Amino acid sequence: xxxxxxxxFDEFQxxxxxxxxxEQTWAIRPNKTQLKRDIAVIHDMCEExxxxxxxxxxxxxxPDEIVSAITSAAKMPFKAARKRQLKFITGQMRKVDIEPxxxxxxxxxxxxxxxxxxxxxxxxxxxxxxxxxKQALTELLDKYPGADAQQxxxxxxxxxxxxxxxxxxxxxxxxxxxLRVLFEGAQSTExxxxxxxxxxxxxx
Numbered sequence: 001x002x003x004x005x006x007x008x009f010d011e012f013q014x015x016x017x018x019x020x021x022x023e024q025t026w027a028i029r030p031n032k033t034q035l036k037r038d039i040a041v042i043h044d045m046c047e048e049x050x051x052x053x054x055x056x057x058x059x060x061x062x063p064d065e066i067v068s069a070i071t072s073a074a075k076m077p078f079k080a081a082r083k084r085q086l087k088f089i090t091g092q093m094r095k096v097d098i099e100p101x102x103x104x105x106x107x108x109x110x111x112x113x114x115x116x117x118x119x120x121x122x123x124x125x126x127x128x129x130x131x132x133x134k135q136a137l138t139e140l141l142d143k144y145p146g147a148d149a150q151q152x153x154x155x156x157x158x159x160x161x162x163x164x165x166x167x168x169x170x171x172x173x174x175x176x177x178x179l180r181v182l183f184e185g186a187q188s189t190e191x192x193x194x195x196x197x198x199x200x201x202x203x204x
Contacts, residue, residue, distance in 0.1 A: 042098060043090045048105065050074045050086070060104045066092050122179050129156050129175065130163070147182055 049057060050073045057067060069089045076082035093101075128136035129152070137156070141147055155178060158171035 039090060039094075042093050043086060045098070045102065045105065046070070046073075046086055046089045046093060048109075050089075052108065056108050059108065060101050062101065063092075063096065066096075118183070122176060122183065125179055126172070126176050130159055130172065144182055144186055146185070151178065 049060065049062075050070050054071075057070060062070070066089060069085065069092065073082055073085040073089060076085060125136070125140060129140070137149075137152060140152070141149055152175075155171050155175040159169065159175055161167075162169055162171055
């Protein structure tokens with residue numbers, strides 16, 4: 001979490017543009033330490049959002065002016081101007097309910113983490129298949145019985161030949177694509193089976 005110094009906090013308070021309602025919601029205002037923590041949490045969230053792809057930012061359902069500010073910040077180098085822009089975005093975020101934004105952001109992060117794990121798994125299997133590991137193909141076929149053994153052997157043979165001759169690794173890329181389709185197909189089948197098990201209720 002971002003750790004604001006007292007000077008930075010005071011500067012933020014001067015620059016952050018948020019409106020005070022005439023009718024106070026809180027009987028006792030949070031102390032300065034708690035405000036610093038709250039602002040730091042929102043600031044870190046804003047920093048994360050600036051690193052998302054436009055399609056991911058759209059899923060957060062942010063106000064247009066915040067989206068525009070985030071888009072501008074994402075294009076800025078990590079210097080003073082970007083820091084000021086993040087302070088502005090943080091101030092704007094304090095005007096809205098951040099709970100649904102946090103929930104949507106967590107879902108995006110979880111999905112990205114899952115995609116990263118899948119990518120690592122694909123790379124792991126491709127490396128094993130193209131190495132001298134003679135058990136790799138056998139283990140893969142045992143794990144994924146629906147795989148086309150003949151096609152896999154052909155792709156592996158061609159990829160190894162291309163690598164040894166220093167040619168463009170076309171077959172290696174095709175092998176990666178084949179594995180991705182294979183794994184996704186197996187996952188879809190598992191999901192359908194799970195759904196079938198959950199929905200199979202008998203009426204008395």
